[in-house]
Amino acid sequence: LPTTSPPHVLLLAFPSQGHVLALLSLAKLLASKGVVVTYVCAQHRISRLQRKYTHTASDLGPLIRLVGLPERVPLRDVGIDEGIGISEWLMEVAIDMKDQFVQLLQELQAGGAAPGAQAQDFAAPSSVVSDVFLPWVRDVAATSHLSHYVFFPCSASSLSVMLSLPLLISQGHVPLVSSAEPHLITLPGLSPFWNKDLPVFLHEKLKKPLQQAIFDSGFRLIEASTILINTTYEMETNAINYALQLKDNFHEVKRKVLSVGPVLPIQILNDLSFPHSQSGKQEHDIECLRWLSSKTARSVLYVSFGSIHIPSTEEIHELALGLEASSCAFLWVLRRPPCTSSSFPLSTLLPEGFQSRLNDRCFIVSPWAPQLLILSHPSVGGFLTHCGWNSILESISFGVPLIAYPQFAEQRLNCRMIVDQLRIGLELQKDENELILGRKQIERVIRLLMGGEEGVEVKKSCAQLKDVIRRSVKKGGSSYENLDAFVHEIFDSGSK
Numbered sequence: 354l355p356t357t358s359p360p361h362v363l364l365l366a367f368p369s370q371g372h373v374l375a376l377l378s379l380a381k382l383l384a385s386k387g388v389v390v391t392y393v394c395a396q397h398r399i400s401r402l403q404r405k406y407t408h409t410a411s412d413l414g415p416l417i418r419l420v421g422l423p424e425r426v427p428l429r430d431v432g433i434d435e436g437i438g439i440s441e442w443l444m445e446v447a448i449d450m451k452d453q454f455v456q457l458l459q460e461l462q463a464g465g466a467a468p469g470a471q472a473q474d475f476a477a478p479s480s481v482v483s484d485v486f487l488p489w490v491r492d493v494a495a496t497s498h499l500s501h502y503v504f505f506p507c508s509a510s511s512l513s514v515m516l517s518l519p520l521l522i523s524q525g526h527v528p529l530v531s532s533a534e535p536h537l538i539t540l541p542g543l544s545p546f547w548n549k550d551l552p553v554f555l556h557e558k559l560k561k562p563l564q565q566a567i568f569d570s571g572f573r574l575i576e577a578s579t580i581l582i583n584t585t586y587e588m589e590t591n592a593i594n595y596a597l598q599l600k601d602n603f604h605e606v607k608r609k610v611l612s613v614g615p616v617l618p619i620q621i622l623n624d625l626s627f628p629h630s631q632s633g634k635q636e637h638d639i640e641c642l643r644w645l646s647s648k649t650a651r652s653v654l655y656v657s658f659g660s661i662h663i664p665s666t667e668e669i670h671e672l673a674l675g676l677e678a679s680s681c682a683f684l685w686v687l688r689r690p691p692c693t694s695s696s697f698p699l700s701t702l703l704p705e706g707f708q709s710r711l712n713d714r715c716f717i718v719s720p721w722a723p724q725l726l727i728l729s730h731p732s733v734g735g736f737l738t739h740c741g742w743n744s745i746l747e748s749i750s751f752g753v754p755l756i757a758y759p760q761f762a763e764q765r766l767n768c769r770m771i772v773d774q775l776r777i778g779l780e781l782q783k784d785e786n787e788l789i790l791g792r793k794q795i796e797r798v799i800r801l802l803m804g805g806e807e808g809v810e811v812k813k814s815c816a817q818l819k820d821v822i823r824r825s826v827k828k829g830g831s832s833y834e835n836l837d838a839f840v841h842e843i844f845d846s847g848s849k
């Protein structure tokens with residue numbers, strides 16, 4: 354790479370946990386290649402990052418600084434209700450970030466120091482990388498004469514759906530309507546999927562201005578010349594090829610789709626001597642790892658629903674009974690449903706006598722678990738997941754097969770990919786007459802994954818895929834080379 358002064362890139366994150374972490378990991382990768390990064394997000398996310406992952410901003414090294422934009426939208430607890438509610442709130446925060454980002458940019462371009470800047474100041478920024486759900490950044494970057502790139506933190510299948518929005522709208526599939534008859538949707542490069550598998554944020558129930566913001570995100574994405582995506586080419590070849598050539602009636606295709614994934618928070622954990630030393634880990638993290646170490650290889654099921662979704666009290670009850678009946682050891686991240694008060698003991702959510710019956714067979718963590726450390730532990734043999742994209746990538750990276758229990762966002766689409774396409778997981782599905790997923794179904798699928806014939810097959814496919822994606826991020830691999838090409842482009846735009 355050229356030896357002139359390093360280029361300065363602004364990374365702008367959408368304020369949900371999965372998006373924030375993936376973009377921060379990208380920041381680490383860019384900094385490791387000599388790029389200077391100002392990482393910007395809503396203030397509450399930045400504060401949380403500093404608490405959970407970095408302790409102090411300096412843990413990220415001298416080339417990265419974190420800048421929080423103070424929120425004006427009232428803060429809400431994550432997990433207030435399912436899908437739509439939290440998506441709407443996050444979208445409101447994301448829209449509100451615009452004015453303050455514009456102001457920050459003006460200050461940076463005028464040579465001012467951003468809040469949180471170190472004594473050594475950075476040169477003026479030359480490029481912006483922004484999350485797909487911040488569609489307004491494109492215009493701001495153009496006005497400020499900055500190169501603009503979009504970061505897409507989900508799968509290439511979801512990217513294809515977003516790029517196909519004009520088609521899906523013209524065919525009447527979107528906005529998704531609750532009363533619509535079930536029908537299959539076919540897009541080239543993807544396995545056919547049911548209309549109910551479309552991302553929840555394309556539902557008509559979303560408030561109008563927020564739905565507009567989602568549509569804008571799709572339309573702006575179609576115009577983007579370079580899209581960085583958190584996936585691996587070998588894992589989603591058809592979907593990436595489709596995204597590369599997909600055009601609508603108005604736009605020529607001159608799009609680059611650079612798969613650079615998996616971009617994992619492992620980049621951050623590396624700083625904490627991951628995975629061998631215990632320095633930097635919290636006491637309760639060490640306790641759950643110690644419990645895992647007392648179990649035999651691949652015998653434990655990890656159960657977690659990501660950073661947003663919290664099952665209802667009824668679902669928790671069924672889940673507990675299903676887990677108990679499965680005879681499997683499990684590590685469960687259990688959070689208090691928002692309808693319960695903070696003084697409500699977690700044990701009251703569980704069936705009577707549950708913990709004394711199970712005793713050492715289960716370990717409950719609340720409210721947050723060191724997920725990567727858990728997935729990397731040799732005792733973990735399965736992951737019952739809500740199908741968040743980061744959780745999926747993290748699980749594959751450690752060869753841990755999945756039980757898919759999708760909840761909101763684009764998670765149903767992810768579930769189809771895990772189960773039908775990659776065959777690295779089994780699906781939990783409600784029976785026709787069930788309102789919530791029943792304990793029998795939960796028990797059955799856990800037994801299949803952890804001990805049954807189907808489990809053997811998915812474990813094999815998952816182990817193979819782990820090797821594929823690990824190769825892709827090593828020198829000569831597709832993701833490694835794509836990232837390198839991107840860094841060269843950044844250096845070029847920095848020297849103009």
Ligand code: UDP
Nearest residue numbers: 371659660661686721722724741742743744
């Ligand atoms: N995560 C974690 N501990 C938890 C819950 C989540 O470390 O107790 C991390 C997880 O490793 C992943 C992210 O939070 O990196 C969740 O992102 P994902 O896309 O899986 O789901 P979301 O939270 O966006 O629904």
